[in-house]
Amino acid sequence: MLLFRSEEHARSWRDARGFPDAKTLPLETGWKLARAWYERKLEPEWRRHTLEEAEALFVDLGLTGDFWGLR
Amino acid sequence: MSDPAALDREVRITIAESIRERGGVPLLTEVASRLAAPEHEVAVAFGRLAAARTMILRPGSTEILSFNPFAAGPTDFRVRAADREWWALCAWDAFGVAAALHADGLVLGSCADICGVPLEVRLAGDAVGALDGVVMQFALPARDWWKDIVFT
Numbered sequence: 001m002l003l004f005r006s007e008e009h010a011r012s013w014r015d016a017r018g019f020p021d022a023k024t025l026p027l028e029t030g031w032k033l034a035r036a037w038y039e040r041k042l043e044p045e046w047r048r049h050t051l052e053e054a055e056a057l058f059v060d061l062g063l064t065g066d067f068w069g070l071r
Numbered sequence: 072m073s074d075p076a077a078l079d080r081e082v083r084i085t086i087a088e089s090i091r092e093r094g095g096v097p098l099l100t101e102v103a104s105r106l107a108a109p110e111h112e113v114a115v116a117f118g119r120l121a122a123a124r125t126m127i128l129r130p131g132s133t134e135i136l137s138f139n140p141f142a143a144g145p146t147d148f149r150v151r152a153a154d155r156e157w158w159a160l161c162a163w164d165a166f167g168v169a170a171a172l173h174a175d176g177l178v179l180g181s182c183a184d185i186c187g188v189p190l191e192v193r194l195a196g197d198a199v200g201a202l203d204g205v206v207m208q209f210a211l212p213a214r215d216w217w218k219d220i221v222f223t
Contacts, residue, residue, distance in 0.1 A: 001163040002183035003192070006204040009184035016185075019210040027192060027199045030207040034166035038140050041171040042087040044080075048124060058213070067212045 001030075023067050032061055075119065081106055082116040083125060086138050091172075094155040096135050096143035124217060127160075136160075140167030152176035162207045169194045183208075 004010035007024060014022040025033070036057050040046045049057065051070055058068045085105050089097040097105075103113040114133040121128045126138040135143050142148075142158040148165040150157040153174040159165035162180060169176025178192040193200035 001161040001209050003162045003180045003190050004206050005182040005188050009182050010206055010208045013184045022208050022210045024206040024208045031166050031199050035170040038167035038170040044084050070214050
């Protein structure tokens with residue numbers, strides 16, 4: 001997951017590197033995703049999300065479609 | 072400690088404590104010392120935790136590359152948060168450092184395209200501040216992330 005100055009730069013990179021299906025996210029969505037994914041990582045009771053939890057998390061953030069599928 | 076699951080939990084908690092207290096990902100010897108456990112047992116626990124995708128080991132090594140989102144050494148993504156400087160393997164993890172610390176953060180990276188222009192992202196509460204138009208890009212579909220997690 002990389003940062004790009006703009007959608008145009010992201011498109012240039014994925015075309016040059018051969019990742020035509022790459023997806024961009026607004027930074028706000030990336031921040032929500034990071035918080036949901038990692039906010040408990042340093043806590044003793046942390047555990048990995050189950051597949052179902054991870055899928056639900058993506059859906060909650062509007063990350064739907066085959067690219068975001070985990071199975 | 073004869074129960075592998077119990078040891079893995081203690082190792083994980085010890086790594087997390089070390090990150091919080093020292094501001095960095097510990098070496099295997101440090102974890103073993105804090106737990107008063109044999110290094111070879113901690114190394115095996117590291118392997119199990121990596122297999123369970125709790126963390127990533129350096130290729131060919133028993134040392135931690137990243138206790139996601141916290142990278143053990145310098146990377147292209149620096150994060151200033153909780154009065155310290157941290158590193159992350161990717162943009163998502165860079166945001167995750169601030170999230171895991173429950174702190175505001177400043178992510179220092181650069182455009183991955185050929186321009187390489189420095190980029191800063193400020194994370195404060197629910198707000199995100201950056202130059203207009205800056206985006207995060209995922210190259211691989213989600214189901215493929217762990218096929219090559221270092222690349223991802």
